[in-house]
Amino acid sequence: NAGVTQTPKFRVLKTGQSMTLLCAQDMNHEYMYWYRQDPGMGLRLIHYSVGEGTTAKGEVPDGYNVSRLKKQNFLLGLESAAPSQTSVYFCASSYSITGTVKYEQYFGPGTRLTVT
């Protein structure tokens, strides 16, 4: 049981290049999330998904796109990378306990992205 995995772990891009970050979870969780974390700031939600085939915008969605074609995978795309997108990106998944408001998130190890 690997939990939440992220690919790649590190990447350096030049301004204007594109890339896709892959998040995979093997816990059969319904919900998946992409966050970015910058120095001195908390995690900020980029996009999230409440189920296969559905996505929604979070707090800082501009410059990113996402897709959830399979329940276990959540992809984050940067179409034209900018230096402001230099950050650590974390993926997370969560489940809910039926009949309660109990949701707990589990995080992947992160992707460190530098855009020059």
Add this chain to the structure above:
Amino acid sequence: RKEVEQDPGPFNVPEGATVAFNCTYSNSASQSFFWYRQDCRKEPKLLMSVYSSGNEDGRFTAQLNRASQYISLLIRDSKLSDSATYLCVVSRYGQNFVFGPGTRLSVLP
């Protein structure tokens, strides 16, 4: 005003000390509350969930005050291994988790 606020610290305490962190949130519709621990350059890991007025897990006690909209985390008998950043997180409907900026704790020998 940020939706979730924490004192960034750092809190520098000796081993064996008791330390408490507070977190305030602004959205009264928040339903779920959590404390996460994050070690340097690593992913956040769930420390405790707080679903009612509070709960205890070993040396850690979390309390929730809905009327005043704050959550607290108490760590007793601090260990060197407790040194980390502690993130306060609130959620509505499980679809939107909002993270505080974190409180940094250093436990000194």
